[in-house]
Amino acid sequence: MPQISRAWDEQDAEEAYSLPAHFFYDQKIFDAEKKDIFFKSWHMIGHESELATPGSFLTQDIFEQSVIATRDRDGKIYAFHNVCQHRGNRLVEERRGKFSPALVRCAYHAWAYSMDGALQAAPRTECLKNFNKADYGLKPVRVENYGGFVFVNLDSDAQSVADMVPGALDEMRRFLPDLDRLRLIEEVDVIVDANWKVIQENSIEGYHFDLSGPVHKELAALIDYSGYDLTSHDNWWTYIGPPAKGETTHAYGVEIGNATYQTPWFFNIGLWPNTTFYSFPYTDMIGTFIMIPLDPERSLLRFGYYGIEGRELPELTQAAIRWMNTQLGPEDIQLNVSNQKGLHSFGFTHGRYLIDAERSSYSEHLVHHFHKLCYQAIRGAEHGA
Ligand code: FES
Ligand SMILES: [Fe+2]
Missing domain, CATH: 3.90.380.10 (Naphthalene 1,2-dioxygenase Alpha Subunit; Chain A, domain 1)
Incomplete structure (x- = not known):
């Protein structure tokens, strides 16, 4: 060859x-x-109408990586790496759905994150020395709306979708x-x-x-x-x-x-x-x-x-x-x-x-x-x- x-x-x-x-x-x-x-x-993962209400989510696997996009009460769409910040458990396997209440709860030790990624509950961490919940929010992923479609990008330096096309x-x-x-x-x-x-x-x-x-x-x-x-x-x-x-x-x-x-x-x-x-x-x-x-x-x-x-x-x-x-x-x-x-x-x-x-x-x-x-x-x- x-x-x-x-x-x-x-x-x-x-x-x-x-x-x-x-x-x-x-x-x-x-x-x-x-x-x-x-x-x-940029990966097109769905349409904004699929994230119509607070608590709704979409996930997208990109090889072994997984991203979750959410809608918060403020109407904003967020995207995060789909991984718990406690021991690295994958948070969500479903492709789409709705969290009710609007919290994503890890199945392992019940750490719970709001739709803007903030860690809201982490059972028993009161006993932890020098632990601040604010340091353990979900890791953000770039997300953009283009023509009503939701795009995510693992590269934080990527040019915007609009600039790319x-x-x-x-x-x-x-x-x-x-x-x-x-x-x-x-x-x-x-x-x-x-x-x-x-x-x-x-x-x-x-x-x-x-x-x-x-x-x-x-x-x-x-x-x-x-x-x-x-x-x-x-x-x-x-x-x-x-x-x-x-x-x-x-x-x-x-x-x-x-x-x-x-x-x-x-x-x-x-x-x-x-x-x-x-x-x-x-x-x-x-x-x-x-x-x-x-x-x-x-x-x-x-x-x-x-x-x-x-x-x-x-x-x-x-x-x-x-x-x-x-x-x-x-x-x-x-x-x-x-x-x-x-x-x-x-x-x-x-x-x-x-x-x-x-x-x-x-x-x-x-x-x-x-x-x-x-x-x-x-x-x-x-x-x-
Ligand atoms: S790995 Fe998620 S709460 Fe422990
Ligand atoms: Fe064809």
Whole structure:
């Protein structure tokens, strides 16, 4: 297998060889990604409406790290390392819920913390010499609200989400008029036997759209594929399909009729490294699509579906969610898994990106862009630097 050159990212996109196969299964590469990408980047963990009332919480595991986000009585959202300051016990295992009263109580010796992280009760510590509860609050984690979604970052020096993705929110608002009034409909977690980048790549290119499985063709039929536009903006990217020319009367097996919807476009926006927001044509929901790495060849694929607060979910949107969970998602996951297997072959080291000068609807320039971000983030790992 040829060694990757330090200058991999200096290749011209149109002539570039793709990222070498071992980037998708090598433990050393994965460890570097963990440290230099995921321990420094923003993780979208849910929507602020899931933290509607004091005491509500969300947790997110980032490898062996775990973060808990809470809402306090003052309405503020906080995030902390999910660990008790007595003997280091993990505090909460549930993904979401509500503490009532609004205290997180450690299951081991009942130390209890309020939603702002302050240690409120620590049984029998009166006997302790030189012990001050104020010194044993939960350890804070950076948390930000971007477009109503809650993001956390383990790196206290990280730039804000807004600074990382300038212009992204305006682009979201252009297609998602009800972005500010969302409610969670459901969350579906699927473990996929593939590297997280394999899953990402699949979602950010249109090349396979009308060439792979039958469900993809159904989606392609809803859009004007020739107008599918994939644009990169450093740390964020969009891939957007205009509505099909001519009249579309049905989608996802249901008549469109008077159904309310966010947009007739197929709208997708990706934020570095692993967050995607999207809306299927004619659906009244905003989907989230997060690929959470577990190990080099296993990822947790988290599908979130958000409807509009105070509005019933149209039958067509319900059909689209079912269709994603049972048809489109599985069709892509099958490709992810077979791609992952193939990457191990003695018969493959790297390929070519299908990138044309026009960056047309089927061009793989976003894959190249994404690989470049990954490569640059861990530069040197390959050489033990
Ligand atoms: S480890 Fe949490 S109270 Fe002891
Ligand atoms: Fe796909």
